[in-house]
Amino acid sequence: MCGIVAYVGDRTAYPILIKGLQRLEYRGYDSAGVALINDGLHVYKCKGKVKDLEEHAKGKSITGNIGMGHTRWATHGIPSDTNSHPHISMNGKFVVVHNGIIENYAHLKKGLISRGYTFQSETDTEVLANLIESIYVEQKVSAEIAVRSALTKVIGAYGLVISCSDEKDKLIAARKGSPLVIGVGENEYFLASDATPIVEYTDKVVYMDDEEVAVITKDSFTLTNIQNDTKEANIQNVTLSIDEIDKGHYEHFMLKEIYEQPLSIEDTFRGRVTMDHSKIFLGGLTEALPQLLSTKRIIIIACGTSWHAGMVGEYLFEEYARIPVEVEYASEFRYRNPVIQEGDVIIAISQSGETADTLAAIKMAKERGATIVGICNVAGSSIPRETHAGVYTHAGPEIGVASTKAFTSQVTVLSMMAFLLGKMKGSLAPDNYIHLIKELGKIPDKIKKVLESDEYIKKIAETYKDASNALYLGRGNLFPVALEGALKLKEISYIHAEGYPAAEMKHGPIALIDENMPVFVIATKDKSYDKIVSNIQEVKARNGKVIAIVTEGDQTIKKMADHVIEVPDCHEAVAPLLTVIPLQFISYHIAVMRGCNVDQPRNLAKSVTVE
Numbered sequence: 001m002c003g004i005v006a007y008v009g010d011r012t013a014y015p016i017l018i019k020g021l022q023r024l025e026y027r028g029y030d031s032a033g034v035a036l037i038n039d040g041l042h043v044y045k046c047k048g049k050v051k052d053l054e055e056h057a058k059g060k061s062i063t064g065n066i067g068m069g070h071t072r073w074a075t076h077g078i079p080s081d082t083n084s085h086p087h088i089s090m091n092g093k094f095v096v097v098h099n100g101i102i103e104n105y106a107h108l109k110k111g112l113i114s115r116g117y118t119f120q121s122e123t124d125t126e127v128l129a130n131l132i133e134s135i136y137v138e139q140k141v142s143a144e145i146a147v148r149s150a151l152t153k154v155i156g157a158y159g160l161v162i163s164c165s166d167e168k169d170k171l172i173a174a175r176k177g178s179p180l181v182i183g184v185g186e187n188e189y190f191l192a193s194d195a196t197p198i199v200e201y202t203d204k205v206v207y208m209d210d211e212e213v214a215v216i217t218k219d220s221f222t223l224t225n226i227q228n229d230t231k232e233a234n235i236q237n238v239t240l241s242i243d244e245i246d247k248g249h250y251e252h253f254m255l256k257e258i259y260e261q262p263l264s265i266e267d268t269f270r271g272r273v274t275m276d277h278s279k280i281f282l283g284g285l286t287e288a289l290p291q292l293l294s295t296k297r298i299i300i301i302a303c304g305t306s307w308h309a310g311m312v313g314e315y316l317f318e319e320y321a322r323i324p325v326e327v328e329y330a331s332e333f334r335y336r337n338p339v340i341q342e343g344d345v346i347i348a349i350s351q352s353g354e355t356a357d358t359l360a361a362i363k364m365a366k367e368r369g370a371t372i373v374g375i376c377n378v379a380g381s382s383i384p385r386e387t388h389a390g391v392y393t394h395a396g397p398e399i400g401v402a403s404t405k406a407f408t409s410q411v412t413v414l415s416m417m418a419f420l421l422g423k424m425k426g427s428l429a430p431d432n433y434i435h436l437i438k439e440l441g442k443i444p445d446k447i448k449k450v451l452e453s454d455e456y457i458k459k460i461a462e463t464y465k466d467a468s469n470a471l472y473l474g475r476g477n478l479f480p481v482a483l484e485g486a487l488k489l490k491e492i493s494y495i496h497a498e499g500y501p502a503a504e505m506k507h508g509p510i511a512l513i514d515e516n517m518p519v520f521v522i523a524t525k526d527k528s529y530d531k532i533v534s535n536i537q538e539v540k541a542r543n544g545k546v547i548a549i550v551t552e553g554d555q556t557i558k559k560m561a562d563h564v565i566e567v568p569d570c571h572e573a574v575a576p577l578l579t580v581i582p583l584q585f586i587s588y589h590i591a592v593m594r595g596c597n598v599d600q601p602r603n604l605a606k607s608v609t610v611e
């Protein structure tokens with residue numbers, strides 16, 4: 001969950017590290033630190049954000065052409081100056097930044113204490129720093145051998161950058177379970193948890209694999225596995241541009257990402273739908289198409305917002321491809337003993353491609369013989385590398401912790417998959433297939449229209465900004481949108497909210513409704529329309545406040561609801577893509593009005609690489 005950046009070359013490392021940490025802050029932001037290696041070693045670290053670190057380092061020596069930085073999301077030990085990374089080993093021989101968890105740290109720590117080691121922090125990382133140092137000193141081996149040897153004793157996950165005070169020209173990096181990318185420049189190298197801190201300097205990257213160790217100086221790097229067998233470095237071109245990772249004129253990344261959705265959906269279509277919108281082609285699925293066409297069941301696994309997209313997928317696959325679908329929280333699936341039958345297809349959905357539970361669930365299902373299809377946003381991340389086939393969402397980097405454009409891109413991919421499979425299986429008539437592709441193709445322009453309601457929605461947000469609770473209701477494929485709306489409100493404005501299938505309200509939640517309860521109802525014109533109108537009446541009969549998302553021109557609901565937000569008319573299959581936008585705006589504006597940190601909500605991090 002933490003962010004790592006490191007540099008070795010001719011430039012001054014400090015500004016590169018600071019900028020890199022700012023780009024990685026979405027991965028964790030409870031403390032930050034840098035280690036600068038010049039004649040000596042300077043470590044500056046503190047609780048708080050990267051800007052607090054800059055303040056802390058002001059006026060101090062920030063020279064040096066080698067260094068490493070870290071932004072933390074606490075696992076072992078509260079956020080504090082002492083628990084911040086980098087961590088220095090007891091005798092100052094090694095400095096380490098770490099993303100991940102050393103599961104057997106207590107056992108290792110006990111052994112080190114018995115050999116006279118003392119500890120400053122409560123972290124598992126300091127244990128690793130001391131373990132490496134103890135091997136280095138006691139066995140009189142090189143820093144690289146000491147690192148390899150320590151890693152064979154470690155159980156857990158790590159992305160690591162390490163430097164030894166006796167070998168100052170070198171950085172040692174290792175990865176298992178937590179991502180690490182090497183940026184390859186001219187006489188300079190970069191290391192980072194993802195490519196965003198690197199693209200400003202070079203477009204050549206190597207995505208490290210699990211159990212790989214890299215030894216990097218300014219002129220060269222070697223890649224080996226933990227046993228020291230040479231590995232071939234696969235240098236790839238990364239296509240991320242700086243504009244994509246800057247806020248531009250927007251106040252927050254989340255707002256920018258809400259506004260980017262017409263484009264991110266277009267990008268998700270690009271090259272996959274013919275110009276005349278008559279055919280879908282998903283090249284990444286080729287390997288898994290026979291299984292997808294013959295499977296008796298699809299299991300979708302994901303977490304959080306991606307799980308909500310998966311629930312929309314369930315509706316789409318069942319309705320159009322007539323394939324039974326189960327949608328599972330990855331964290332539940334992996335710890336049960338799930339029945340995986342021959343021919344089962346697992347679709348794993350993840351924006352980051354690094355979510356630990358989703359990754360572990362994939363590995364387990366793969367071992368049991370399932371075909372794994374990934375839907376991911378971050379190219380080169382861990383999940384796509386574990387799958388048999390997959391489709392990238394192409395939404396571009398999502399920096400705001402609250403997921404917005406990733407959700408709509410995931411739903412776009414799931415829609416394309418369901419329509420294509422339906423057509424190939426014969427459950428979707430050719431005319432309907434073309435009609436649905438065209439409906440999907442109209443979504444970016446229709447979203448542009450919804451975006452024009454931003455100011456109007458902001459006024460509605462003003463009315464409800466002080467609510468303590470909120471309910472979100474939807475039916476069919478709009479029930480997952482209700483769940484997503486509630487999650488957005490909870491995570492960025494800290495208002496308690498729940499999403500329900502509208503008809504379930506009568507089985508309990510209706511007791512909560514009074515004049516203080518805002519109820520967001522997704523009520524566009526579809527086959528459940530009359531039913532949802534009745535649900536709105538039930539809320540109004542109990543003095544609840546109804547904010548309804550309706551189809552343009554709807555007069556019926558206008559008469560009964562307190563507020564309506566109109567979206568353009570669309571086919572019900574694609575309605576989740578339109579109706580989620582007003583809910584994203586509502587949460588965004590309420591959070592801003594409540595003075596919350598929209599892009600970095602408390603206790604959260606963008607990619608959850610711990611269980």
Ligand code: F6R
Nearest residue numbers: 304305306350351352355402403
């Ligand atoms: C909510 C949010 C999270 C993620 C979840 C899964 O706004 O962003 O709920 O959706 O942590 O993350 P990925 O999709 O990266 O696997």
